[in-house]
Amino acid sequence: MTSTSPKVSPFLEPGPYTRANSLAILQLSRDNLQPVYLQPLSGDHDGYAEGAVVNTRYGSFPHSTMIGIPWGSQIRASKVDTGSRGRKRKRIAGDEATAGQPETPGSNENDAETESASRPDAASDSKKGLGEATGFIHILPPIPEIWTMSLPHRTQVVYTPDYSYVLHRLRARPGAVIIEAGAGSGSFTHAAARAIYNGYPTRAAKRKGKVISFEYHEQRYHKMKKELSDHGLEGIVHLTHRDVYKDGFLVDGKSPEADAIFLDLPAPWDALRHLSRRKPPQQSSSLSDDDGANNTDQQIKEDDSQWVSALNPKKSAYICTFSPCIEQVTKTVSALRRLGWVDIDMVEIANRKIHTVRDRVGLHLPIDRGVNCSPKDVEEAMAKLTEIEDRFREHSRPKGTGDDMDLADDEPATNGAGAMVDGGDVDGEVVPSTQAWMDGRLVTRGEPEIKTHTSYLVFAILPREWTEEDEAAAAAKYPCGAEVKVVGSIDKVSRKKERREMLEQQGGNRKARRKERDEKLA
Numbered sequence: 026m027t028s029t030s031p032k033v034s035p036f037l038e039p040g041p042y043t044r045a046n047s048l049a050i051l052q053l054s055r056d057n058l059q060p061v062y063l064q065p066l067s068g069d070h071d072g073y074a075e076g077a078v079v080n081t082r083y084g085s086f087p088h089s090t091m092i093g094i095p096w097g098s099q100i101r102a103s104k105v106d107t108g109s110r111g112r113k114r115k116r117i118a119g120d121e122a123t124a125g126q127p128e129t130p131g132s133n134e135n136d137a138e139t140e141s142a143s144r145p146d147a148a149s150d151s152k153k154g155l156g157e158a159t160g161f162i163h164i165l166p167p168i169p170e171i172w173t174m175s176l177p178h179r180t181q182v183v184y185t186p187d188y189s190y191v192l193h194r195l196r197a198r199p200g201a202v203i204i205e206a207g208a209g210s211g212s213f214t215h216a217a218a219r220a221i222y223n224g225y226p227t228r229a230a231k232r233k234g235k236v237i238s239f240e241y242h243e244q245r246y247h248k249m250k251k252e253l254s255d256h257g258l259e260g261i262v263h264l265t266h267r268d269v270y271k272d273g274f275l276v277d278g279k280s281p282e283a284d285a286i287f288l289d290l291p292a293p294w295d296a297l298r299h300l301s302r303r304k305p306p307q308q309s310s311s312l313s314d315d316d317g318a319n320n321t322d323q324q325i326k327e328d329d330s331q332w333v334s335a336l337n338p339k340k341s342a343y344i345c346t347f348s349p350c351i352e353q354v355t356k357t358v359s360a361l362r363r364l365g366w367v368d369i370d371m372v373e374i375a376n377r378k379i380h381t382v383r384d385r386v387g388l389h390l391p392i393d394r395g396v397n398c399s400p401k402d403v404e405e406a407m408a409k410l411t412e413i414e415d416r417f418r419e420h421s422r423p424k425g426t427g428d429d430m431d432l433a434d435d436e437p438a439t440n441g442a443g444a445m446v447d448g449g450d451v452d453g454e455v456v457p458s459t460q461a462w463m464d465g466r467l468v469t470r471g472e473p474e475i476k477t478h479t480s481y482l483v484f485a486i487l488p489r490e491w492t493e494e495d496e497a498a499a500a501a502k503y504p505c506g507a508e509v510k511v512v513g514s515i516d517k518v519s520r521k522k523e524r525r526e527m528l529e530q531q532g533g534n535r536k537a538r539r540k541e542r543d544e545k546l547a
């Protein structure tokens with residue numbers, strides 16, 4: 026997949042129509058999705074006269090038919106000229122080998138064979154019937170959920186049910202800065218990028234939402250870097266090639282001032298010491314011991330004048346670590362406790378899909394998948410019973426009386442179960458009364474089984490530091506004891522007491538005034 030980088034990411038601002046040189050997802054069937062970078066007609070396209078073409082089992086789809094159309098459109102397969110592809114290929118190969126020699130007549134047929142033999146999917150191409158308009162597909166915008174289902178896997182990925190919950194617990198919102206390690210296949214990265222997006226960074230000083238991502242594996246780092254560029258996410262995701270256990274989370278020596286952290290690493294506890302607000306303890310291994318909680322204060326009080334924290338000093342930091350086994354969880358929780366994180370808890374997502382289907386019930390329906398062959402209502406049940414009774418009567422009537430003659434002609438059309446057919450019976454074929462997709466009640470059903478375990482999610486919060494100056498500033502802004510009373514802000518008993526005191530005071534004042542007057546008169 027190659028492309029030039031689009032200006033605005035289709036993940037963030039897809040717009041109403043598909044664009045050239047941008048990513049789109051082709052939906053071949055419900056769970057069969059294929060990412061494709063739409064290429065305009067100009068340029069080298071493997072010899073197809075139609076330009077770049079996507080060949081599928083449902084037919085061939087030239088990119089030119091998929092550019093500039095509304096997202097979600099259905100695209101019909103096209104007839105494509107596969108012949109010229111073979112000719113062009115051979116010419117290019119021939120040019121290299123026999124530069125300057127004239128083309129041998131009749132070489133085209135051999136060319137096609139050569140190309141077929143060299144391509145692993147060549148044999149099946151002829152079976153698939155390339156060049157024939159056979160079916161249709163849909164074109165979808167690349168949202169993170171669909172990308173997760175179709176991305177090229179370089180590692181285990183975080184799936185939508187997990188990352189949607191994680192992002193919610195991390196308070197990921199437009200303008201937030203999230204640290205992520207490791208980046209792996211970029212599944213979480215794309216979802217996080219969308220969650221924090223509040224515009225591309227500009228020269229204006231205003232801080233924009235960002236994903237600060239780290240990946241240790243070099244090949245994965247390079248692939249991910251290219252992918253981010255192709256997806257127009259370079260300004261939103263800052264990817265660094267680094268071992269975060271060793272070198273932490275600063276970017277070019279500066280703090281990214283992160284509001285939240287997501288660690289999908291084999292040993293997250295080894296990275297936690299880089300996520301404190303003060304200089305971390307020297308030995309990471311000391312953090313994974315279960316005892317020694319008393320050492321931490323002393324370790325953290327080490328000289329921290331040079332220390333730069335990766336966290337936002339103005340806000341509490343939210344963290345989530347993603348670990349498949351409980352031993353990793355235990356180690357992470359111990360390390361979090363020692364480093365002063367609070368509100369620590371662990372969650373496992375047990376996702377269950379809910380399918381929405383049409384519940385097709387009725388005796389008139391053809392026996393098919395998803396069809397419940399019982400009466401759909403009382404009327405149908407009564408008709409069925411009447412018919413059974415008629416048959417029973419017919420069966421028990423003495424033969425040869427003449428009453429049984431010509432009855433077959435008057436019999437209503439029935440299906441195999443002997444039930445009435447709504448729309449009649451044409452040559453033994455059942456004709457449903459409505460289109461199948463409209464038939465039946467719309468019902469939702471949960472998956473019968475919950476999918477297997479993915480990972481344990483450990484969450485915690487590191488409160489912001491609170492200094493004497495912060496306390497003084499807060500006291501100045503919200504002065505204690507000088508609040509203005511608000512009607513209804515106190516309970517009934519207190520209100521009564523307050524009124525009694527007020528009346529007593531007024532009574533006392535009246536008494537005093539009367540006494541004063543009496544004294545004057547006397």
Ligand SMILES: C[S@@+](CC[C@H](N)C(=O)[O-])C[C@H]1O[C@@H](n2cnc3c(N)ncnc32)[C@H](O)[C@@H]1O
Binds near residue numbers: 181206240242
């Ligand atoms: C399970 S994958 C992450 C998958 C990713 N969250 C996703 O949704 O696609 C774990 C990644 O962490 C990387 N990794 C392991 N140790 C690391 C370290 N010390 N520093 C940075 N990355 C590391 C691995 O190379 C791997 O790609």
